[in-house]
Structures are given as C-alpha cells and as structure tokens.
Amino acid sequence: VDHDGRGVLAAIHARRDLPTPSYVIHSSPDRVHVFWRATGFTKSAVEQLQKYLARELGADPAATPCSQTTRLVGFLSHKYAPPVLVRAKYARPTPVYTPSDFPVPPVPPRAARTVRMPVPRRSLDVVERARRYLAALPPAIAGQHGDIATFRACCRLVRGFLLGDDDALAVIREWNARCEPPWTERELADKIQRARRYGREPLGGLLEARDA
Numbered sequence: 537v538d539h540d541g542r543g544v545l546a547a548i549h550a551r552r553d554l555p556t557p558s559y560v561i562h563s564s565p566d567r568v569h570v571f572w573r574a575t576g577f578t579k580s581a582v583e584q585l586q587k588y589l590a591r592e593l594g595a596d597p598a599a600t601p602c603s604q605t606t607r608l609v610g611f612l613s614h615k616y617a618p619p620v621l622v623r624a625k626y627a628r629p630t631p632v633y634t635p636s637d638f639p640v641p642p643v644p645p646r647a648a649r650t651v652r653m654p655v656p657r658r659s660l661d662v663v664e665r666a667r668r669y670l671a672a673l674p675p676a677i678a679g680q681h682g683d684i685a686t687f688r689a690c691c692r693l694v695r696g697f698l699l700g701d702d703d704a705l706a707v708i709r710e711w712n713a714r715c716e717p718p719w720t721e722r723e724l725a726d727k728i729q730r731a732r733r734y735g736r737e738p739l740g741g742l743l744e745a746r747d748a
Contacts, residue, residue: 541568543727544593546683547734550691553639554589556628563607564620574633581635588641593734662743666697667707669742675714686719690731696742704728 545568548554561569577585579602586600612619673689676682689711693704705724712718719727731737 541566542683543687543730544568544595545570546687547593547730549681549684550687551736553736555631555633555637558629558631559624559626561606561609562623562625563613564616569606572633572638573629573631574635574637576634584641585638588639594730662697663699663703663707666693666699666703666742667710669697670707670711673711675711675716676719677716682715686715686724686727687731687735690724690727691735691737692742694728694732695735695737695739698740698743701725701728701732 541562545557545560548557548570555572557570558573559571561571563569582602583600587597589595590597590600607613607622609622609624611622613622669692670689673692674685676685676689689708690704693699693707694701699707705721705728708724708728712724
C-alpha cells in the first residue's frame with residue numbers, strides 16, 4: 537500500500553470476509569505491506585485474490601504477482617529521504633489460513649454493463665436521522681480500534697444513509713468532537729471517500745430503518 541496505510545488497515549479490519557493479517561511490514565511512513573500466512577492456494581489463485589484485494593482496498597496493482605518481493609525487516613529503506621527503518625508488526629502470526637478464509641474474487645464480466653447507483657437523498661429528514669444515529673454511537677478512542685470505528689461510522693453515513701460528502705462531513709464533525717483525539721478535517725474527508733469506495737455497507741440500507 538503506497539499511501540494511507542492506516543486507513544487501508546482499518547478497512548481490512550472492518551471487513552468480515554478477511555481474516556486478521558498475520559503481520560504487517562511498515563516500509564516507510566504510512567506505507568505498509570500486509571501478509572497472511574496461508575496454504576492450499578495455487579499460484580494463479582493467489583494472484584487473482586491479490587488483484588481483487590488491490591482493487592477493493594486501493595493498493596498497488598503492480599504488487600500482485602507472486603514474484604513480487606518486499607522490504608527486509610531491520611534494514612533501512614532508501615526510497616525516501618531520510619532513510620527509514622523497515623519494521624514488522626505481528627498481529628496473528630500463528631494461524632495458517634486457507635482459501636475458505638478469504639473472499640472469492642468475482643469472475644470479470646464478459647461485457648461492461650452499467651450499474652445504476654441509488655441517488656443520494658438530501659432531505660433534512662435523512663440528515664437529521666443520520667445525526668441522531670451517530671449520536672448514539674460511541675466515539676473513536678486511540679488505541680481501541682479507533683480507525684475501525686471511524687471507518688464504520690463513515691460507512692453508515694455515505695452508504696447506509698446515502699449522504700453526500702458535504703452532509704456526511706457536517707454530521708460526522710459532531711461525532712468527531714467526542715473522539716479521543718479528534719480527527720483532522722482532512723482525515724475525516726479522506727475517510728469519507730474511502731468508506732464510499734471500499735465500504736461493504738448495503739447502499740441505502742438505513743434509509744428505511746425506523747427511529748426507535
């Protein structure tokens with residue numbers, strides 16, 4: 537992942553169809569290489585899955601071949617100045633995953649087709665409902681999976697309630713004021729875009745929900 541490594545890791549942890557990574561190599565600031573210990577894959581199946589995940593998570597599609605190498609932990613990366621020490625963070629190094637633990641990449645369609653997306657509702661009623669929904673959610677706390685909590689909150693707004701970027705940003709600012717520490721405006725805007733692009737929340741899934 538060549539940018540927003542923290543955001544991509546949050547997206548991975550928020551997905552129910554992906555297991556916890558075995559370990560993550562931090563090659564430079566906000567750039568990560570994500571690894572899972574796995575068995576039972578063929579070379580073609582691995583590359584197909586990696587291409588799918590690269591598209592889903594916004595990772596580098598050029599890094600999907602099995603021949604691709606990674607940075608060596610404990611050495612300095614001179615790609616940027618000043619050089620950065622390559623580090624590894626071990627999450628769940630013991631389990632060995634199998635193909636059944638991962639999503640099945642969809643078969644590419646033979647012909648391109650147009651998919652009609654629901655038109656975002658901009659009524660004050662929906663915005664107010666989204667505001668009340670977020671008010672009931674606990675805030676994001678640093679060190680307590682705050683990235684994941686924020687990603688999910690953004691998914692609720694832009695996918696569940698189909699809010700536009702401006703409305704979503706206005707609503708999440710109020711929730712963000714309770715976070716410890718609060719996210720910057722730029723970080724919130726970026727997370728909203730990532731939620732819209734990579735989230736798994738059903739589109740419009742919260743529009744028909746009734747207030748309690």
